[in-house]
Amino acid sequence: MPRDPGPRNHPRGHPAALTPGAARRHSVSMPELPEVETVRRMLHATVVGRTVASVRLSGLRLRSPIPAGLPARARGRRITAVRRTGKYLLIDLDGEVTLLSHLGMSGRWLFHARPPAALEPHVHARVRFGDGAEMWYQDPRRFGLLRLVTTARLARDPALVRLGPDPIAEPPTGAGLAALARGVRTSVKAFLLDQRRVAGIGNIYASEILHRAGVDPRRRAGTLGRGEWDRIAAGTTRVLGEAIDRMGTTFSAYRTLWNEPGAYGERLLVYDRADEPCRRCGAPIRRIVQAQRSTFYCPSCQKARRKALPGRA
Numbered sequence: 263m264p265r266d267p268g269p270r271n272h273p274r275g276h277p278a279a280l281t282p283g284a285a286r287r288h289s290v291s292m293p294e295l296p297e298v299e300t301v302r303r304m305l306h307a308t309v310v311g312r313t314v315a316s317v318r319l320s321g322l323r324l325r326s327p328i329p330a331g332l333p334a335r336a337r338g339r340r341i342t343a344v345r346r347t348g349k350y351l352l353i354d355l356d357g358e359v360t361l362l363s364h365l366g367m368s369g370r371w372l373f374h375a376r377p378p379a380a381l382e383p384h385v386h387a388r389v390r391f392g393d394g395a396e397m398w399y400q401d402p403r404r405f406g407l408l409r410l411v412t413t414a415r416l417a418r419d420p421a422l423v424r425l426g427p428d429p430i431a432e433p434p435t436g437a438g439l440a441a442l443a444r445g446v447r448t449s450v451k452a453f454l455l456d457q458r459r460v461a462g463i464g465n466i467y468a469s470e471i472l473h474r475a476g477v478d479p480r481r482r483a484g485t486l487g488r489g490e491w492d493r494i495a496a497g498t499t500r501v502l503g504e505a506i507d508r509m510g511t512t513f514s515a516y517r518t519l520w521n522e523p524g525a526y527g528e529r530l531l532v533y534d535r536a537d538e539p540c541r542r543c544g545a546p547i548r549r550i551v552q553a554q555r556s557t558f559y560c561p562s563c564q565k566a567r568r569k570a571l572p573g574r575a
């Protein structure tokens with residue numbers, strides 16, 4: 263449960279594989295809230311109580327360099343909790359420090375009770391515990407983030423300070439979303455992707471939420487009515503909850519802690535289903551490009567209104 267050690271005492275509130283049976287190769291996706299929450303739950307159940315014996319780094323930089331002093335600062339500390347806010351993992355260690363981790367585009371945490379002799383490629387941090395088990399951070403594309411932060415300073419950390427509320431810890435309401443969207447001229451799809459408004463939603467779940475809500479992704483956020491925001495709020499809670507239950511969606515890099523793909527892919531109603539029939543009405547799903555990212559929607563269930571913004575087919 264994201265609520266138990268939850269993102270409470272912390273800032274204000276706030277991944278493509280192979281879907282069975284289908285050769286889906288062109289969609290690149292990143293881990294979103296359900297994938298990160300799946301990793302969080304597994305880490306919480308596995309590494310809490312273990313003491314860090316050593317950390318070895320590859321020396322290669324991620325989105326920003328992994329601080330060289332991290333291994334010395336982490337050594338000897340016990341993991342006390344694994345929390346999450348948006349797409350960030352917060353691995354608390356005793357002595358008031360927290361390992362802040364973002365999976366970027368292709369990051370994963372893997373746990374080995376008995377680590378193999380050969381190291382896999384692209385492992386940039388190797389955390390060894392007192393009992394010989396290891397936790398590896400693997401990230402081929404190196405857009406992830408890993409650093410140690412004093413726990414009390416998390417709320418002011420530049421990575422977290424501007425994040426909006428986490429939609430699992432604080433489920434959005436139609437009224438709240440409508441207030442946030444007042445006067446906003448970007449598309450509702452871009453609105454949902456903006457981590458400053460709601461933290462954790464990415465490209466996959468934005469398309470899925472808007473389909474559940476019956477809202478055209480090209481509409482300007484500020485033009486939506488209250489009833490539409492109510493449906494988007496309900497769709498957010500439902501889609502993210504169902505995806506967490508199925509351990510997320512795997513399109514490329516994302517794996518659980520045990521190197522398994524997520525199982526939500528078969529439940530997707532629109533994402534990466536261009537030209538396939540809508541699971542609700544049978545009309546062909548359309549793919550457009552908004553801000554260089556693919557959006558998938560059903561032109562029949564998600565009817566355009568006059569104010570829709572253009573999307574490139």
Ligand SMILES: [Zn+2]
Nearest residue numbers: 540543560563
């Ligand atoms: Zn439809």
